[in-house]
Amino acid sequence: MTRSLTELSALLFDSDESNAGCRLLQNAQRSWVIHAPPMPHEPTNAREHAQHLEQLRQDLHEIQASAQAGLFVALSLSFEAYRAFSASAHLPLIDKPRADVALSTTPWLQAVAFKSSESMTRSEALIWLRAHSENVSWHLDTAHAHTTPEQFTQNINEIRERIADGQTYQVNLTHAYSTQLRAFSPNHPDHALYACFAHCVQDANIAYGGVCLFPETSVLSFSPELFFELDEHTLRTRPMKGTAPIGQTEEQTAQRAQALANDPKNRAENLMIVDLMRNDVARLPQTTTVTVPDLFSVHAHGQVLQMTSTVQAQLTAQPSLWQVFDALFPCGSITGAPKHETLKIIQSIEPYARGAYCGALGLIAQGASPDTYRARFNVAIRTLETSATPTKDALGIHHWHIQGSVGAGITYDSVASEEWDECVLKSQFFARHTNEFELIETMYVDRNNVPQAMLKLHHQRMKHSASVLGFAWDDETFVRAIRSACVSVGSDQAYRLRLSLRRDGVFQTQITPLEPLPEVLDFAIYPERTHSQNPILAHKTTMRQLYNRALAQAKFQGLFDCIFLNEKGEVTEGARSCIFVQLNAQWYTPPLSCGVLPSVQRAYALNDASFSAQERVLTLDDLRQAQAIRLGNALYGLHPARWVVP
Numbered sequence: 001m002t003r004s005l006t007e008l009s010a011l012l013f014d015s016d017e018s019n020a021g022c023r024l025l026q027n028a029q030r031s032w033v034i035h036a037p038p039m040p041h042e043p044t045n046a047r048e049h050a051q052h053l054e055q056l057r058q059d060l061h062e063i064q065a066s067a068q069a070g071l072f073v074a075l076s077l078s079f080e081a082y083r084a085f086s087a088s089a090h091l092p093l094i095d096k097p098r099a100d101v102a103l104s105t106t107p108w109l110q111a112v113a114f115k116s117s118e119s120m121t122r123s124e125a126l127i128w129l130r131a132h133s134e135n136v137s138w139h140l141d142t143a144h145a146h147t148t149p150e151q152f153t154q155n156i157n158e159i160r161e162r163i164a165d166g167q168t169y170q171v172n173l174t175h176a177y178s179t180q181l182r183a184f185s186p187n188h189p190d191h192a193l194y195a196c197f198a199h200c201v202q203d204a205n206i207a208y209g210g211v212c213l214f215p216e217t218s219v220l221s222f223s224p225e226l227f228f229e230l231d232e233h234t235l236r237t238r239p240m241k242g243t244a245p246i247g248q249t250e251e252q253t254a255q256r257a258q259a260l261a262n263d264p265k266n267r268a269e270n271l272m273i274v275d276l277m278r279n280d281v282a283r284l285p286q287t288t289t290v291t292v293p294d295l296f297s298v299h300a301h302g303q304v305l306q307m308t309s310t311v312q313a314q315l316t317a318q319p320s321l322w323q324v325f326d327a328l329f330p331c332g333s334i335t336g337a338p339k340h341e342t343l344k345i346i347q348s349i350e351p352y353a354r355g356a357y358c359g360a361l362g363l364i365a366q367g368a369s370p371d372t373y374r375a376r377f378n379v380a381i382r383t384l385e386t387s388a389t390p391t392k393d394a395l396g397i398h399h400w401h402i403q404g405s406v407g408a409g410i411t412y413d414s415v416a417s418e419e420w421d422e423c424v425l426k427s428q429f430f431a432r433h434t435n436e437f438e439l440i441e442t443m444y445v446d447r448n449n450v451p452q453a454m455l456k457l458h459h460q461r462m463k464h465s466a467s468v469l470g471f472a473w474d475d476e477t478f479v480r481a482i483r484s485a486c487v488s489v490g491s492d493q494a495y496r497l498r499l500s501l502r503r504d505g506v507f508q509t510q511i512t513p514l515e516p517l518p519e520v521l522d523f524a525i526y527p528e529r530t531h532s533q534n535p536i537l538a539h540k541t542t543m544r545q546l547y548n549r550a551l552a553q554a555k556f557q558g559l560f561d562c563i564f565l566n567e568k569g570e571v572t573e574g575a576r577s578c579i580f581v582q583l584n585a586q587w588y589t590p591p592l593s594c595g596v597l598p599s600v601q602r603a604y605a606l607n608d609a610s611f612s613a614q615e616r617v618l619t620l621d622d623l624r625q626a627q628a629i630r631l632g633n634a635l636y637g638l639h640p641a642r643w644v645v646p
Helices: 043-068 079-084 122-131 149-164 191-201 250-262 264-282 321-328 339-349 416-432 452-469 475-486 545-556 600-606 620-625
Strands: 009-014 022-034 072-077 109-120 137-140 170-184 208-213 217-223 226-230 234-237 240-245 287-301 304-315 360-366 373-379 383-387 398-410 439-445 495-501 507-513 521-525 561-565 571-574 578-583 586-589 628-633 637-643
Touching: 009 109, 009 122, 009 360, 022 043, 022 072, 022 122, 043 072, 043 079, 043 109, 043 321, 043 360, 043 373, 109 122, 122 191, 137 191, 149 170, 149 339, 149 398, 149 416, 170 191, 170 264, 170 339, 170 416, 191 208, 191 217, 191 398, 208 360, 208 373, 217 360, 217 373, 226 321, 234 264, 240 250, 240 264, 240 416, 250 264, 250 287, 250 304, 264 287, 264 304, 264 321, 321 373, 398 416, 439 452, 439 475, 452 475, 452 495, 452 600, 475 495, 475 507, 521 545, 545 561, 571 578, 571 620, 578 600, 578 620, 586 600, 600 628, 600 637
Parallel strands: 521 561, 521 637
Antiparallel strands: 009 022, 009 208, 022 109, 072 109, 072 360, 137 170, 170 398, 208 217, 217 383, 226 234, 226 373, 234 304, 240 304, 287 304, 360 373, 383 398, 439 495, 495 507, 561 571, 578 586, 578 628, 628 637
16 A cells, blocks of 8 residues: 555754754645556567656656755655666666565655645654654564574675686675554654654764655665765765774773774775765766865764765766765765676575665755755665554554665675674764663562562452463463562562563563652642543553653652543543542542553452442543542552642
8 A cells, every 4th residue: 555645744854963953844735656667578578668767867857956946845866776777787687575575576766746844853763763753652662684694694795706707806795674653643644753763863873864755665764874965066975984882981082083093904995985975976977076075074973983984076067866866876985896786696695685775865955056956865774674564453553564784895804703793883863772671570579579469460450461472371481470579578568560571571670669658649630631432541661751751750849659640631530540529428440441551559459349339431521520539559558648839
């Protein structure tokens, strides 16, 4: 399935300044999609193949014209689109699958022309993303690498043989990762992508990239590398080659940056690509001079130091968008040198299509002078890609299949283990956001044990969640973990036991003394709302960012808790407590259908015949008219509470 025009949008980061250079594109007017042509084995296919390439040329001309007419065009070229340009058209076309078959294939070209463009700072962009991902619960599964270290070493050995034979000087070798984004998005599934991007971008040190909802795929790019920027008479490209980890201190980082800048191997790699880019830029017929104003500069990008140089050309006239891509694409920093002979080697060695990774993502807009345009594109490294529509399971959770890749520049002197370590370093950005959530229970402990009635309820809830969410479970291991934790508990004090369960069935425990409570538990209403249909709310997990924010706000205000309302304005629960309200001498608590955790204290109270509580939808008016209110959890039981109204 593809997205409609009304569903398309793009948020692009197009500056390496710390808090500038974001552009939100909305109100789509037109889109373009070009797929790879059929394999040219038969004469009819060969003709269709040629027609396909001509169509891409025409589309780029139309895209340029749309920009010159005042529209704002977000465009993504997949790496495999290099086959569309004249310098590579003679290369044999090899049909390669994606590493994640759920993604099928990536179009060669996807572009959307938007009527509306809003300039933002990065801070404003994050605010927009968070506002459009409200109430989204999401997480990334652990990433799966589709290449083993042994396969990677074998590929490097083959490349070294090609270098020894004189076929190439350097090959950029990549391998793919894939994962799943699992999310609940109450408003629209795409909002999960906004939430994921907003979280990841905060430590990505992104310079050029963004989150783009194209017709057939979504692209989340956190690239630090500029491919090219073009204004009226100047074209600038900034190849990036040479990598090292940042230090633990500023002094250590400075030392490593200096060492990287002076490293002969990395300087040689960088210079090789600089020369390649100079040659590519010189292929533009409008080029008069090509200069290198900046060579071997080292900058930090997230957890990585990278060496960058700048190649700049002065132009007699502005080239067409087709001419620019025909001369430059793909960027030499992600192919190797010489480019087109190296592309043959990449085709023969890499088992999977790269897709959006190592392609280009950017913006074309109207220029300062009539009949001109401006453009800025990244090299799509640190880039994730997913299909346009997710699958949806019985719980209402959307599943997005996501693919990314990492790469390293391989020379004859490359050491396989070192290059693998470099890839691991680069993939840490990807891996850093792929930690699984855990299931948790918090229990009251005294006299070296958990009260049996409560223990039974904790056991039932966690076991049920493990079954529903696919966690390994063993009853004996559950009991053993609790007993082991309780050994250190004294008999003269009450304690809080936090039990967490990983997906692989491993339990972890933490025990702390239980803090005393005030006589009355004050609470406020939290302004952010939950959603009654969010299936994650039925399970106690570490995906509690909203609840953690609410609890932090409560503590800041000197309160015990903050109470949530759902999207309907119904009372649900607190960040750390369930709520009971007395109306006409009868106690009530919100039903689970409002989006409430089946808390242990809630279940215990509902089963207490002496308390005689019932379920009922509650509103703010009910809180105002309540004869009494109680808050509680399994640690403290139920206690009198008071609504602190601002």
